[in-house]
Amino acid sequence: MNRSSDDDVLGLVASRQATTRAALARQTGLAPSTITGIVNRLLLNGLLEEGGDTASTGGRPGSILLPANSRERALVVELGAHRARFGLADRGGRVSHVNRFDIDIAEGPTTILRTLVERGEELAERSGTEISGYGIALPGPVDPQTGTVVGPSRMPGWNGCTVPEAMREWSELPVVVENDARIGASGESAYRRATSGAPSALGDYIYVKAGSGIGGAFVENGAPRRGAHGLAGDVTHVPVPAGGDRPCQCGNTGCLDTIASAESIRRELRAQGLALPSNDALIETALDGSAQVVTMIRSAGVNLGIALSHTVSFLAPDAVIIGGTLSAVDAFVGGVRQSLHERCLQSVMEHTAVEKSLAGTDSALWGLAEATSVFLNARGAHA
Ligand SMILES: [Zn+2]
Known part of the structure; x- marks a missing residue:
């Protein structure tokens, strides 16, 4: 074992070029057992963290490796007619700090989205984390390509609202928008x-x-x-x-x-x-x-x-x-x-x-956490 292999592994993980033990072995040409030894040491020394499982590799699932000390979270929010449930999602797609506040969805996107950004900032400050993006579930039909609300029967004032665009008034961060039942599924x-x-x-x-x-x-x-x-x-x-x-x-x-x-x-x-x-x-x-x-x-x-x-x-x-x-x-x-x-x-x-x-x-918060972990991990590449 030498320091340069440790640095190679850290570099590959931080740049998201290789985030599993198998991928690290492929990229470095080192034996899998050697990679396991290096990764275990880096985990033990707090230089790496383990995230969620890889879902799309086709083979056996393996843990995703992340650079350590990431304070970045997505604010995940499910809006209902009278209530918002919200929490923080990490890069591994896990949800924490779940809480709720009363809303009236009929107040329309401007008021509701501003409140949501404010609540997110308060929560980040309280929990010592940093908001790096938003996941929002809505109680009406949503075109997932654009994040536009399409003919909702229970959301007066929202028809035709393209939520990621409306969010830009308060935040330049990435936004994922989905229908509540679909993301709950x-x-x-x-x-x-x-x-x-x-x-x-x-x-x-x-x-x-x-x-x-x-x-x-x-x-x-x-x-x-x-x-x-x-x-x-x-x-x-x-x-x-x-x-x-x-x-x-x-x-x-x-x-x-x-x-x-x-x-x-x-x-x-x-x-x-x-x-x-x-x-x-x-x-x-x-x-x-x-x-x-x-x-x-x-x-x-x-x-x-x-x-x-x-x-x-x-x-x-x-x-x-x-x-x-x-x-x-x-x-x-x-x-x-x-x-x-x-x-x-x-x-x-x-x-x-x-x-x-x-x-x-x-369930909707867990679905949003999975969806937002994609851009949290992409951001990790540039952190
Ligand atoms: Zn009806």
Whole structure:
């Protein structure tokens, strides 16, 4: 071992020319066992850090190596109608410092995006880190090529807004923008990989985010299908018989959204004389065992299953993963499962697991962390 091989390895990692042990062995011409020895010494001396696993090398996954002492983080934010969840993501695609604040999405992009940049700066200062970019998940259709919001029904004032452009008023840093359900679908796999250390075994799956609204995505070969202009994955505006002639925000009537979203469940309960002030209160009342609330949430799950049944029959996915706030109530997931088993062929359902999301309400943040780690690592090359 000599210092010049150590410097060679550090140089290759810092310039991102080689970030795994296998790549270092190829690039330096040194034996793999020699590289392992050098890397172990550099890790021990705090000159290198280990990041997430490589996903796209085709071979056995290996740890990504990073130059040490990186304070760079991406601010990852999921915007809802009334709330923003946010946290910091590191180069290895891990999420930390998750917190939330109340918003009103109807205040429009200027106010909301400015608030988000301010919150990010506060969080970076508190945690001794530095914001190097942003990942933003939105509760409406997003064209992922441009980051433009396309005809959202729940985001007044946002239609046509190209979010990375709007962000430039406050920040020149890179910005990733995606639909919340689609990035949540990727996040479910990223979370399972990060917590189990193994590749996600989900196969091809449908992911549904059920909260104040309902969004979905189909993940095939590890990638969510985006569809034309990023519009794939709509389940909330699928008409269901129980929706009757209830008017929907999209202009149609009888959409799933009118009876199965957390907001419409609360509206229905209010009509029955039970007023709950927030979606959190709805979930808490269900978890406290209120039969009236649990029955209503189960019925929402049944209707979600009805809306999904054609898609499940057509695609025969390996799994249907239910995320979002409503997934905290087992009866909701049970309702979806019941409907799908009643409506789809047994031969299909034998191979389709209907499960609750493991990443829960953090799945979008994990998906954004995976997406932003790309530019954090690219920046590392010039650090
Ligand atoms: Zn609708």
